[in-house]
Amino acid sequence: MTSNHHSPAPEQRVAYSAGGVIYRVNDHRYEVALIATHERRRWGLPKGHVRRGETAEAAAVREIAEETGLHGVVERHLATIEYWFRVGSTRIHKYVDLFLVRYTDGSLMPQTAEVDDVRWFALEEAAEIASFARERDVLNQVRQILNL
Template identity: 50%
Template sequence: MSAVPTPPSRPVPTPPPRRLHPQPLPVVDETSAGGLVVDVVDGRAITAVIARRNRAGRLEWCLPKGHLEGDETAEEAAVREIAEETGIHGVVLRHLATIDYWFAGTDRRVHKVVHHYLLRATGGELTIENDPDQEAEDVAWVPLDEVASRLAYPNERRVVATARDVLIGRT
């Protein structure tokens, strides 16, 4: 039997030291606006909602919203974003709520503030074709008393509850 040759020994690379306190990610502030655009059909209130992919790739139903552009106000951004993402034009009736939350990406932490408004539909056709970011994959009219069960986020379900209270005169 002949001996099996052994490969020459090589030094094992040393991994870089782990930091106990890694560098914190930079913080970015973002402001968005949107909300509920409501119409009444056959005596029943309906609202337009959109479906988009979350960061994990799952399709979720949510209220239309998006970033403020230039020097526009939150109300102006809400009207524009709702029209872009749903095709429905509306006029602001009132502010409903402001949601404030944090999330982290790979290169930054984001502090997001979203202003939600109640809008009365004034025209348009339901479509996602005018969404410049092409984030919305679907759009639907949903009865206001059923929309909360479709929405993915608890904060948005609370916004819908506030809108229902406003519309029936509780607030």
């Protein structure tokens, strides 16, 4: 462009989050915990920012505990989801590492500031009600891993 009137290129930055599918076996069936946001209209996987110097695995376990009250152990990496979003004039390229996490202890306690509800769902149901297609894909991937 030769015009002097064009606006500067929008700023871009990269953001990293981690989270995952925390599961337990209850009465011979697999259950996973989902969190609700947006007045319980949106169900999804618990996740949040990776802190400086923190591994994605450690961040996933910490964020799951903070958002759900549940503690677990990472078993394997499932997927990295990436997408773009805007904050003001800044374009943010976000990467989210999702892990399969085996529940060890703790009880459901939604993080009041950020989460409206948290519940255990049968894995099949979770894969249907998760609001984002890529999270549904990851939950279906877990069904295959666990041979369901």
